[in-house]
Amino acid sequence: MAVFLYLGFLMFGIIFLRFIDNNGLPRNWPFVGMIPTLILNLHRPHHKVADTLKRSNGTFFFKGIWFTNTSYLGTSDPENVRYILSSDNSVYLKGSEWLKQFDIFGEALFNSDGEARKHHRKVFYALDDVLTHYISIQRHKSKELMASPNEDDDFNFVKCYLTGHEITGPTPKESLIRDNIANFFLASVYTYSSTFTWFFYLISKKDMVEIKIRQEIKRHLSMKQVESLQIPSNFDDLSKLTYLHAAFNETLRLFPPIPFEFRTCTKPDFLPSGHRVDRNTRVLIGIHAMGRMESLWGEDCYEFKPERWISEEGKLIRESPSKFCAFLAGPRICAGKELSFLLMKATATAIIHNYNVHVLEGQNISPKNSVLYQMKKGFMVRVKNI
Numbered sequence: 013m014a015v016f017l018y019l020g021f022l023m024f025g026i027i028f029l030r031f032i033d034n035n036g037l038p039r040n041w042p043f044v045g046m047i048p049t050l051i052l053n054l055h056r057p058h059h060k061v062a063d064t065l066k067r068s069n070g071t072f073f074f075k076g077i078w079f080t081n082t083s084y085l086g087t088s089d090p091e092n093v094r095y096i097l098s099s100d101n102s103v104y105l106k107g108s109e110w111l112k113q114f115d116i117f118g119e120a121l122f123n124s125d126g127e128a129r130k131h132h133r134k135v136f137y138a139l140d141d142v143l144t145h146y147i148s149i150q151r152h153k154s155k156e157l158m159a160s161p162n163e164d165d166d167f168n169f170v171k172c173y174l175t176g177h178e179i180t181g182p183t184p185k186e187s188l189i190r191d192n193i194a195n196f197f198l199a200s201v202y203t204y205s206s207t208f209t210w211f212f213y214l215i216s217k218k219d220m221v222e223i224k225i226r227q228e229i230k231r232h233l234s235m236k237q238v239e240s241l242q243i244p245s246n247f248d249d250l251s252k253l254t255y256l257h258a259a260f261n262e263t264l265r266l267f268p269p270i271p272f273e274f275r276t277c278t279k280p281d282f283l284p285s286g287h288r289v290d291r292n293t294r295v296l297i298g299i300h301a302m303g304r305m306e307s308l309w310g311e312d313c314y315e316f317k318p319e320r321w322i323s324e325e326g327k328l329i330r331e332s333p334s335k336f337c338a339f340l341a342g343p344r345i346c347a348g349k350e351l352s353f354l355l356m357k358a359t360a361t362a363i364i365h366n367y368n369v370h371v372l373e374g375q376n377i378s379p380k381n382s383v384l385y386q387m388k389k390g391f392m393v394r395v396k397n398i
Contacts, residue, residue: 045075062301084294094334098342104275203269210267258321264338271300
């Protein structure tokens with residue numbers, strides 16, 4: 013009888029949970045913890061996490077079901093983020109739970125900790141250098157400074173990685189090659205597609221932003237004809253596109269490809285905010301939530317405003333990685349960050365300079381409930397030549 017009474021009380025609480033004032037924070041119920049709030053918000057987990065962290069001054073302990081490992085501490089406090097990802101990063105690791113959920117990535121950089129992570133980052137940095145070098149070679153070729161290059165002098169990253177090289181390290185085992193391919197695929201295809209989708213969605217709602225980007229391209233870039241497209245003739249000039257860079261920063265602030273980052277605490281600790289973290293406690297870093305904190309970005313934090321990234325002198329404002337955490341921070345900061353901006357600006361320039369992108373009306377734009385912050389139903393546009 014007592015069990016039925018408890019279940020009846022619990023169901024009554026779930027039904028009226030959203031109508032009962034609790035300062036907007038999840039209620040901690042006997043036995044089931046805060047799971048009812050989680051269930052009620054399965055359709056909008058990113059929004060609920062952001063709202064909860066905002067109402068709790070940036071750090072909140074989510075209580076899961078009793079006697080299970082479903083509790084976690086969530087934070088969007090830049091000081092905590094800096095501490096977890098930089099100052100005390102050896103204590104906060106990916107952990108076994110992370111490996112179970114993302115075993116598809118095997119032993120590669122996405123899942124690695126410690127010495128293995130350092131080696132994988134060395135390989136990623138080598139790729140970054142090689143691609144930058146390749147772009148430089150192509151630029152010189154276009155100027156006919158390398159009309160007949162010596163193929164023996166070319167550095168083949170894939171060959172060196174598969175057979176061993178002083179830059180990439182010894183020949184990896186086949187399973188690690190497979191895992192790294194999956195990592196490269198995630199770091200490129202999914203993250204770029206997500207960023208570009210939200211980027212064109214945002215500039216479609218702000219005509220003046222697109223006008224300013226077009227004006228900046230016209231002012232700073234010279235174009236060359238490649239088949240049916242006009243593309244930048246000198247990739248070095250992409251660094252002059254301050255407003256476009258700011259627009260991408262703003263896109264990543266509001267819609268980061270990876271909305272959450274998880275860590276597991278390996279020993280008892282205290283965060284700078286004063287919160288105690290017990291051993292094996294999972295910590296959620298709310299990257300998506302950080303971009304929506306009024307305390308960090310002002311009352312207009314929900315507004316797409318590239319100007320917030322540009323100083324009075326017209327230079328790009330460099331925010332701390334622990335505040336603008338789309339590329340993480342500390343030793344685990346994205347190895348391809350600068351290359352990513354180069355590729356995004358080059359791609360966006362080619363699209364905006366050659367085409368008009370018109371968004372089809374009547375679309376219901378919302379994110380997927382996924383580890384990647386993608387649009388749920390895609391983004392339909394009509395593209396026309398200029």
